[in-house]
Every structure is written in C-alpha cells, then in structure tokens.
Amino acid sequence: MQSNLSRTLKVSRVYGERALNRKEDFKTYNQSSAYASPWSLRQRVLMLAWGFVWTVFCAWTPKPFNRWRLIWLRLFGMKIYGTPFVHQAARIQIPWNLTMHDRACLGDGAFAYSLGEIEIFEDATVAQQAYLCTGTHKFNEPSRPLQTGKITVGRSAFIGARAFVMPGVTIGEGAIVGACSLITRHVDPHTTVAGNPAHLIRKLV
Numbered sequence: 001m002q003s004n005l006s007r008t009l010k011v012s013r014v015y016g017e018r019a020l021n022r023k024e025d026f027k028t029y030n031q032s033s034a035y036a037s038p039w040s041l042r043q044r045v046l047m048l049a050w051g052f053v054w055t056v057f058c059a060w061t062p063k064p065f066n067r068w069r070l071i072w073l074r075l076f077g078m079k080i081y082g083t084p085f086v087h088q089a090a091r092i093q094i095p096w097n098l099t100m101h102d103r104a105c106l107g108d109g110a111f112a113y114s115l116g117e118i119e120i121f122e123d124a125t126v127a128q129q130a131y132l133c134t135g136t137h138k139f140n141e142p143s144r145p146l147q148t149g150k151i152t153v154g155r156s157a158f159i160g161a162r163a164f165v166m167p168g169v170t171i172g173e174g175a176i177v178g179a180c181s182l183i184t185r186h187v188d189p190h191t192t193v194a195g196n197p198a199h200l201i202r203k204l205v
C-alpha cells in the first residue's frame with residue numbers, strides 16, 4: 001500500500017521541466033512511410049563511410065591516441081573546441097551532429113546517438129556506457145516519422161555509468177546524474193538526480 005505521505009514525497013522530489021513538453025525544440029523529419037529513410041543518399045553514404053573509418057582507424061587505438069581520433073572526428077564534421085577526450089570504445093552515430101568542448105569526456109562504451117545535435121561543454125563527463133539518445137518518433141502519425149531533440153550537457157556536469165538521457169534534455173552546469181538513471185526532464189544546474197525514473201537527490205549549492 002502506497003501511503004499519501006510517500007506519494008507526496010515522490011512528487012516533491014520531481015526535478016526540472018519535462019523535455020518532451022517543449023515540442024518546438026524538436027525537429028520532425030518528412031517520411032512517407034515508416035520504412036522510408038529520413039536521410040538523403042549523401043548522408044547515408046557518409047554514415048556508412050564514418051562507420052568504416054571509426055572501425056578501421058580508431059576503435060582499436062590505445063586510450064592515449066585521443067588526438068588521432070579527434071582528427072578523424074573533425075574530418076567527419078564534429079565541432080571541437082580545445083581538446084575533449086573521446087574513448088576508443090565510445091560510439092558516435094553521426095559525428096557532424098556532435099560538439100565537444102575542452103576537456104569534455106565521452107567515456108568507455110558511451111553512446112552519443114546523435115541523430116540530432118549533442119553538445120557537451122567544458123569538463124563535463126559522460127561515463128561508461130551512458131546513452132545520449134537524441135532520436136524518437138512521432139507515434140501519433142502512421143508513418144511514425146523520426147523526431148530529434150538536442151541534448152546539452154552543461155559545463156562540469158557528470159553523467160553516471162549506464163544512464164539514459166532522452167531527446168531534448170539539457171543537463172545543467174555542474175549537475176550529477178546517478179548511474180543507471182533514466183533522464184526525461186531537464187536537470188537543473190548543481191543538482192544530483194538519480195533513479196528510474198530519476199528524482200532529485202540533493203541540491204549541490
């Protein structure tokens with residue numbers, strides 16, 4: 001039995017605004033059917049080339065070969081400021097949709113599913129196997145077209161291992177996301193959130 005008290009506590013621990021509420025922040029692609037690709041032929045060829053290049057030239061490289069990996073990422077359109085770190089076992093779906101700032105870190109097995117834009121600011125960390133998912137579908141249309149929403153990870157934020165971040169979410173500066181958390185809302189700066197669904201654990205300032 002869930003008491004009124006525990007229900008009240010749960011509500012009071014809700015954090016941030018729901019990201020999917022702000023529909024204007026989402027891009028919907030034109031797709032005649034669920035089986036039609038939202039991408040142009042050129043984009044599909046580039047994605048294929050990117051997969052090949054990462055496997056052949058980067059995925060096997062030792063951890064310190066970061067600058068070498070950044071060369072290839074830059075060639076494929078990633079926007080790089082200063083020297084971010086991209087682990088060799090990280091996965092980047094579409095590099096030209098990814099922006100990383102100085103000392104930002106995409107860790108071991110982290111997945112930047114960048115169908116839409118992802119921006120990771122200075123000193124922010126995306127830990128092992130965390131998943132930044134910028135894509136969903138408009139399920140109320142028969143063709144279920146692709147929808148994307150930008151994910152922003154603020155300066156010095158930390159996303160714990162195996163956390164899942166939904167499309168359109170902004171993680172505020174200095175915020176901490178607990179391991180294995182599901183993040184559907186914007187996370188306020190300098191707060192810790194965790195759990196599935198995530199809830200506010202503490203304010204850090």
Ligand SMILES: CC(C)(COP(=O)(O)OP(=O)(O)OC[C@H]1O[C@@H](n2cnc3c(N)ncnc32)[C@H](O)[C@@H]1OP(=O)(O)O)[C@@H](O)C(=O)NCCC(=O)NCCS
Pocket residue numbers: 127128159160161176177178179180181192193194195196201202
């Ligand atoms: C989120 C985190 C930073 C919180 O640390 P903390 O501020 O010291 O918090 P506490 O350990 O005191 O836990 C506070 C509460 O949150 C809960 N909690 C902590 N982490 C949680 C998580 N990841 N998921 C769900 N609940 C979590 C605790 O169970 C506790 O709940 P309770 O008060 O009901 O007992 C930490 O637990 C975490 O997940 N760190 C990331 C680990 C990681 O990703 N490592 C890999 C990279 S090195």
